[in-house]
Amino acid sequence: MIEVNNINKQFEGIKVLENISATFIPGAVNMVIGKSGSGKTVFLKCLIGLLQPDSGEILYDKKNLLKMKHYELKQLRRKMGMLFQGSALFDSKTVLENVMFPLDMFSRKNNREKRKRAEFCLERVNLLDAADLLPSEISGGMMKRAAIARAIALNPKFLFCDEPNSGLDPKSSQLIDELILDITKDFEMTSIVVSHDLNSVMNIGDHIIFLNEGIKEWEGTKDGIMNSKNAKMNDFVFASDIFKKIKDAGDLISEADDSLMLGQ
């Protein structure tokens, strides 16, 4: 389980994260949402140890990441998989070599077993046909799928995704969302997804944290989003015309139901 207690982070005197505390639900898709510049990516980078918070604690199964010894951190990182915004595949390696890379570095399996595992991961993301292609030869959506395959190669306990849908068309976005959800459930991982795409939130979010200007404004489930009384949260969610119309339609239906009830 991942718990965050009162983390603060500032850059050159500007507060980016302020007293954030949260508990992420194991085996579920936890989403961190917010506007651009709200501190989501900084929060994620603190969670995975790429940035050091100024204060607070980040607990992985009750062990503080910020106080871990070098070898403990190394062990923990092998339990993490990460999908970066730009996929971060290694340019000089083929898709298969990218997926095999973590296995080559840390697995004691022989070459045949490593290859089999990498092919299994690629098949899981439906990308086995592109195994011998270089990242520059595949589309953005395929790159994201390849990055997911690489992230799950070592069977991690925690999956982190930074804006998994950025730069993708709606169909590919949905495919990536479904993949993250399926993988989270199938491999019983704890996923933490940073996004500002509300379609993703409504599709796959089990537990949602809303950040605004570095402050945690709201926390709850996707059903709670539409009925939230938090003004900042509503500003963010209903900035999208579609969600505004869905909410209006929902309100109309409730009013009609109420009238019917009164009529009876």
Place this chain on the structure above:
Amino acid sequence: MSLKNNIESVGDYALLLKRVLSKPDRLSEFFKEFIKEVYKLGVSSIWIVVIISFFIGAVIVMQIALNITTPLLPRFTVGAVSREIIILEFSSTIMCLILSGKVGSNIASEIGTMKITEQVDALEIMGVNSANYLILPKVAAFVAYMPVLVIFSMFTGIYGGYLICDVLGTPSVETYVYGIQFYFRSSLVWKSILKSMIFGFIIASVSAYNGYNVQGGALNVGKASTNSVVINSILILLTDLVFTQLTSTPQ
């Protein structure tokens, strides 16, 4: 850049070297990368070394032959002086200045691009020591291959001079060869090789440092690449000065 920034950079460079010079996570992966880098940084540099050394060797001999005209100096002096220049300074120092442009910018831009596209972060998240995985094979490969490049440079430089003597006829080929062999000490070759290996370490590690610390976008990768060439050139010249002073003994 302020003095404080410069001192900080030296400290950062030392800390990066500490991470680079640690034991690789997987030796088999290190050797795989080492072989790739030998080809990419070393073997692919042979052609430029050969072409430049051949022409500069020819020009050195031509200039010396044209300028040493006094009857007080024997003609074989042309060969002897050319040999000293080519072996001691050209094949190591000047060649490394040229290679810092080719190899240094290559290393800085490759690692810089990996940095801004989060490939370095991806390595760190996997628990890989990214500095060690990316930089050590480059440094080791370039330092290990440097003697080969220097020897190629010495041979082609001297051969360039030989051909120019053959074409111009002054000094004659026999006199030139006599001058080349006159009072030859093999220690010159070893000194030159040792010096070039030190320069190789500077080129690979300083360029890698510049690439590894890139932040922002493509513009900064370009800046890092240019900076690495400038800093390498200055460091090579300073090191050459110190090395020459330390290793020179009065004849």
